[in-house]
Every structure is written in C-alpha cells, then in structure tokens.
Amino acid sequence: MSFCVAVIGAGTIGRSFAWLFARSGYSVAVFDPREDLAEVVSELQAAVSADAAAHNMLASELGSLTLVESVETAVAQASFVQESGPEDPQAKPKLFAQIAAAAPLDAVLATSSSTIPASLIARQLPTQAAARVIVGHPFNPPHLMPLVEVVPAPATSPDTVERALEFYRSCGREPVALNREVRGFVGNRLQNALMKEAISLVENGVISAPDLDAVMKNSLGLRWSAVGQFEAMHLGGGEKGIRGFMHHIGTSFAEIGELPLDLSDAGMAEVYAQVEQAYGQTPSDAGAEARDRAQRAVLESRGQDSTHSEE
Ligand SMILES: NC(=O)c1ccc[n+]([C@@H]2O[C@H](COP(=O)([O-])OP(=O)(O)OC[C@H]3O[C@@H](n4cnc5c(N)ncnc54)[C@H](O)[C@@H]3O)[C@@H](O)[C@H]2O)c1
Structure with a gap:
C-alpha cells in the first residue's frame, strides 16, 4: 500500500497542505466537518491535475485526494497525520485523543498549530501516542513557503522528529527542528x-x-x-566576521531604546x-x-x- 497521509481540517492551511501532499505523490485522506468539503476536495483535485499537466508529470508521480466522513476513517491507514483544525487549546487535545485512538500505532501525529505546544495537545494521551505527537508549523501558504518548524515536546521521541523532517523534505519543504518548545516558536x-x-x-x-x-x-x-540574521552579521563584519560586526556596531545597536507602543x-x-x-x-x-x-x-x-x- 502507498504511504497514506491524513489531513484533518481543510481551511486555509489544511487545503494548502493537502494539495502539497497529493502533488508530492501521497494518498491523502481529507476530513473537515465543513459542509462544502466535497467542493473543496474536487477543486483541489482539479488543481493537482492541472499542475501535473503543466509540469509534464507522469500519472505515477501524482498522489490522490479522497474526501472522508470522519476523523477515524481519515487516519485509519495514515503513516502521517497533519492536523490543521481550529486554533483552540480545548479542542486540539480532544481531537488528538480521537486521532491517536484510530491511527496506526506508528503514525506520526503532527499539528499545524501556531501557538499550542505539542506537550499541551498530548498531555492526556498514553505515553506511546504522546511520543508521536509533534508540531509541524508551516508558514502560510505551506505549498509555497519552504519552512516547516518541527517542534517536539519533552515526551516526543527522537524518531518522531526524524520522521517528520524526512516527510516534509519528501514534499520539497525545508523543515527545521527546534531543540525545545517555546511560545511562538522561532x-x-x-x-x-x-x-x-x-x-x-x-x-x-x-x-x-x-x-x-x-x-x-x-x-x-x-x-x-x-541570507539569515547570523550569516548577514558574519558577512558584514569585515575580516573578523560576526566578532567585528559586534565590536563595530552590534553593541551600539543593542543600546537603541524602545519607543512607546x-x-x-x-x-x-x-x-x-x-x-x-x-x-x-x-x-x-x-x-x-x-x-x-x-x-x-x-x-x-x-x-x-x-x-x-x-x-
Ligand atoms: N492561517 C495561518 O496563517 C496559519 C499559519 C500557520 C499555522 N496555522 C495553524 O493552522 C491551523 C489551521 O489554521 P487555518 O488558518 O487553516 O484555520 P481555518 O479556520 O481556515 O481552518 C480550520 C478548519 O478546521 C475545520 N474544523 C473545525 N472543527 C474540526 C474538527 N473537529 N476536525 C477537523 N476539522 C475541523 C474548520 O471547518 C475549518 O475548515 C491552526 O492551528 C493555526 O494555528 C495557521
């Protein structure tokens, strides 16, 4: 059986992820309680086909999108779950209890959450399920923005981190793993x-x-x-690099006070x-x-x- 992905929640982020995953060759099951889900999925299917034709992709390189009618059906065969439901700290732990109870025992359970850490989402789950919960935080729209911030909770296993990184890379993303949870991520x-x-x-x-x-x-x-912040400082600091940058202007930059806000x-x-x-x-x-x-x-x-x- 091909690698299956479940997309739970098909709003702004879920739709973009579903498109990306299908375009990357995965069999994607999509669940959302929204009434127009059939229309949403058929628009995504048409977009995947049109894009594949425009880029001369072989049918065998493409994945598929299937609308399903429950969280349980969506995750039943999934190796990777990407949850993109509402940003609600009461609802996400309940949704993950449902997901964890129905998903295969080795599935990675990722959330797109911008603010709710994996430790909060997984706090009531059995240890073996909590070890597979992780944040996979995209920048909008995820089909275009390469970054996915992969943020493990203390209970998340290193294997889950590796598998999440590998999965996002397989979709052409450039994921970065944080060493620990922090509000707002990076x-x-x-x-x-x-x-x-x-x-x-x-x-x-x-x-x-x-x-x-x-x-x-x-x-x-x-x-x-x-270039990023540190590379810019290193390149801009003369032959001493970042040390030169800090000695010349960095410390005086840091003395600039804040204006009222x-x-x-x-x-x-x-x-x-x-x-x-x-x-x-x-x-x-x-x-x-x-x-x-x-x-x-x-x-x-x-x-x-x-x-x-x-x-
Ligand atoms: N919009 C952004 O810029 C952005 C960026 C990064 C991360 N995120 C995160 O992505 C997640 C989704 O955000 P969004 O902007 O796509 O929100 P959205 O409101 O566009 O979509 C949420 C979807 O979840 C669906 N939903 C409601 N209850 C559900 C349930 N029980 N199961 C499955 N789906 C359910 C809704 O019908 C809706 O379609 C949030 O956690 C958010 O923090 C958003």
Whole structure:
C-alpha cells in the first residue's frame, strides 16, 4: 500500500497542505466537518491535475485526494497525520485523543498549530501516542513557503522528529527542528519583534506605514531573502566576521531604546488608517498575487522549488 497521509481540517492551511501532499505523490485522506468539503476536495483535485499537466508529470508521480466522513476513517491507514483544525487549546487535545485512538500505532501525529505546544495537545494521551505527537508549523501558504518548524515536546521521541523532517523534505519543504518548545516558536517570535517595532515607529510619527514597508522591501527584506540574521552579521563584519560586526556596531545597536507602543484599537487607529489608505480598505487579490509572484521569483533564483501553485 502507498504511504497514506491524513489531513484533518481543510481551511486555509489544511487545503494548502493537502494539495502539497497529493502533488508530492501521497494518498491523502481529507476530513473537515465543513459542509462544502466535497467542493473543496474536487477543486483541489482539479488543481493537482492541472499542475501535473503543466509540469509534464507522469500519472505515477501524482498522489490522490479522497474526501472522508470522519476523523477515524481519515487516519485509519495514515503513516502521517497533519492536523490543521481550529486554533483552540480545548479542542486540539480532544481531537488528538480521537486521532491517536484510530491511527496506526506508528503514525506520526503532527499539528499545524501556531501557538499550542505539542506537550499541551498530548498531555492526556498514553505515553506511546504522546511520543508521536509533534508540531509541524508551516508558514502560510505551506505549498509555497519552504519552512516547516518541527517542534517536539519533552515526551516526543527522537524518531518522531526524524520522521517528520524526512516527510516534509519528501514534499520539497525545508523543515527545521527546534531543540525545545517555546511560545511562538522561532519564526513568529522574530516576526513579532519586528511587528512591534514597525507599529511603534508609525505610532510615534517617525515614518508612514507605506514608507516603512518601502524601507523593509528595499533593504532588510532583500537581504533576508538571500541570507539569515547570523550569516548577514558574519558577512558584514569585515575580516573578523560576526566578532567585528559586534565590536563595530552590534553593541551600539543593542543600546537603541524602545519607543512607546500601544496595541489597543485606539492606539492603532493611525496605523490602520495609513495601511488602508495605502493598500485599500480590504486586502486585494492583486496584492496577494503580486506577493506570491515575487516570492516564487525569489525561490526560483535560489534554486528552490517554486513550481507548486494552486491556480
Ligand atoms: N492561517 C495561518 O496563517 C496559519 C499559519 C500557520 C499555522 N496555522 C495553524 O493552522 C491551523 C489551521 O489554521 P487555518 O488558518 O487553516 O484555520 P481555518 O479556520 O481556515 O481552518 C480550520 C478548519 O478546521 C475545520 N474544523 C473545525 N472543527 C474540526 C474538527 N473537529 N476536525 C477537523 N476539522 C475541523 C474548520 O471547518 C475549518 O475548515 C491552526 O492551528 C493555526 O494555528 C495557521
């Protein structure tokens, strides 16, 4: 039997993962209580077929998507489960109790959760099931963004970590394992630090929201699409690398104090107004398409897989 994957929850993340897994050759069972699931799955099937035709893939390279009517049926044959249900700390442990009771005893049980650690999700599970629970946190959309943060709980086995890494790599992703759980994992902690600084700069009248975006796009964003934080410091520090960077400017950067920050709606009113004036009252499809096109171009220029597309 071919390697089977269960996708539990077919919202924004689950749909993108289901598409990616089928496109990567797996037999994917999809469960979601939503009433339009049949429509969602047939749209995904059509997208996988169209993409395969566009890339001259052989039928044997493609996986399949099957709609199922319960969590139990979805996971019954699964070697890998990717749960992408609602971000609810009460609901996820219950859903994982259901998943663990019905899945094969060696299945990896992964959650897409952005904030709920595997230790909380698995806290009431038997030890042998808890050892297979892990966070596989994607960046949206997972069929395009290469990163998956693989975050084990203290009870997660090293074998589960390895198998999760191997599975995501087999789908063309670039997973990274964290050594331990931390709130926000790593990507969102970094994003959060920058988000707070950006808001405070606009709130304190230093710069407008679109000008701040221009600063990002034309300096740090461009650099960070090529190198990470530490590689940038090492390359920018002269012949002494990161040590030179820290001695020259790093420590004085660290002395820059924080500006006041108000994340309430009242405090954010000016930021909201500037963003909506610059980019429209509601986010535009054209804006999202331009973002995806630019991201694909970056992936291509780095020699990474950019062929996955849901269009
Ligand atoms: N949206 C993002 O940017 C993003 C990024 C990374 C991780 N995540 C994580 O992915 C998960 C899903 O987020 P989303 O944005 O796709 O949410 P979403 O609201 O778009 O989708 C959630 C889906 O879960 C379904 N659902 C409800 N109860 C269910 C059940 N008992 N079993 C199975 N499915 C059920 C809903 O019908 C819905 O389709 C969350 O844990 C979230 O933290 C989201």
